[in-house]
Amino acid sequence: MYWDRVVVLNGIVDYLLLLSAAWLSGLPLRRGRLALWAALGGLYAGAVFLPGLEMLGVPVIRAAAGIVMALGAMKWRWRPAGVFLLLAAGLAGVILALGLAAGSPSGLAQRLYLADISWQGILLVSAGFYLVLRFFMGQAARHGGGELLQVTISVGGRTQTVTALHDTGNTLRDPVSGCPALVLERQAADGLWSPEVAQVLAESAAPEEKMARLHRIGCPVRFTLLPFRAVGTAAGLLLAARSDYIEVNGRRYPRTPVALSEQPVSDGGGYHALWGAAEERGRGHEAVDVAEAAVAQSAKAG
Numbered sequence: 001m002y003w004d005r006v007v008v009l010n011g012i013v014d015y016l017l018l019l020s021a022a023w024l025s026g027l028p029l030r031r032g033r034l035a036l037w038a039a040l041g042g043l044y045a046g047a048v049f050l051p052g053l054e055m056l057g058v059p060v061i062r063a064a065a066g067i068v069m070a071l072g073a074m075k076w077r078w079r080p081a082g083v084f085l086l087l088a089a090g091l092a093g094v095i096l097a098l099g100l101a102a103g104s105p106s107g108l109a110q111r112l113y114l115a116d117i118s119w120q121g122i123l124l125v126s127a128g129f130y131l132v133l134r135f136f137m138g139q140a141a142r143h144g145g146g147e148l149l150q151v152t153i154s155v156g157g158r159t160q161t162v163t164a165l166h167d168t169g170n171t172l173r174d175p176v177s178g179c180p181a182l183v184l185e186r187q188a189a190d191g192l193w194s195p196e197v198a199q200v201l202a203e204s205a206a207p208e209e210k211m212a213r214l215h216r217i218g219c220p221v222r223f224t225l226l227p228f229r230a231v232g233t234a235a236g237l238l239l240a241a242r243s244d245y246i247e248v249n250g251r252r253y254p255r256t257p258v259a260l261s262e263q264p265v266s267d268g269g270g271y272h273a274l275w276g277a278a279e280e281r282g283r284g285h286e287a288v289d290v291a292e293a294a295v296a297q298s299a300k301a302g
Contacts, residue, residue: 006049012063016074017087023169025270027082037073041065129161148271151182153192153258154244156221163271164248171274172228172238174257180277181226181236181257182246188272189258193239197221201260207239226259248275 015038017259022034048057055061066088070081151164161243162184172181192200211223222242238259245252265274
């Protein structure tokens with residue numbers, strides 16, 4: 001047995017599994033954090049074979065160590081940690097299937113566990129495993145096209161930046177103007193409102209009732225109601241604010257509706273908004289490149 005190979009190989013596999021679990025859960029890819037916990041997992045795998053530490057190899061302790069590693073890497077969120085454990089179980093199933101095909105499942109599993117293979121084999125298996133996970137798991141995590149985006153929202157002169165998932169399955173639009181809408185968790189938008197407006201929005205009331213109350217207090221932000229349909233909801237209304245603009249990847253979308261959701265849009269909390277539009281160019285909603293706009297403004301000033 002080569003102790004260093006046990007640590008390295010287990011660390012690499014743990015990192016790939018953690019990375020894939022983060023993709024599938026829609027979490028921001030904090031690669032440094034994932035690498036740290038994967039390295040701790042690799043060191044634990046090596047510690048099992050050190051004199052006097054054989055107790056660490058007891059199945060219950062192994063399972064507990066895997067759960068702690070997953071929770072730590074996923075910022076103590078249970079659902080992403082559960083995804084990691086399912087992926088680990090799937091990998092074990094693949095190893096068992098390969099062993100059955102080779103006629104000796106226990107022998108293959110033992111060789112992999114002890115890293116009793118060449119360094120070339122380690123690099124080849126790790127690279128191939130990463131590419132498979134990157135292609136299949138990464139595509140599955142895209143939800144119809146989405147990477148995580150940093151979106152700056154400006155409403156009534158107040159600005160706030162949130163993380164959004166680019167999800168082409170989100171087709172919510174203003175029925176009058178046709179503008180695509182940004183779906184934003186209401187709890188993540190407190191920085192956009194005055195205390196009076198925030199208090200009304202936090203009330204437990206129907207969207208139309210909130211809109212009426214906002215009108216009565218003289219809210220300077222224009223609100224509207226957007227009809228929507230979703231899984232489990234045949235028809236509903238979302239309260240939406242007309243923004244000054246939202247900025248996505250250096251492009252501004254003026255007067256974009258910001259629909260407020262009372263429910264989280266992400267299971268793992270890795271993002272707080274959904275943006276379904278590509279580079280929209282249409283009547284009343286032309287995407288403006290921020291750099292181009294700045295140059296044009298300077299030219300006018302000159």
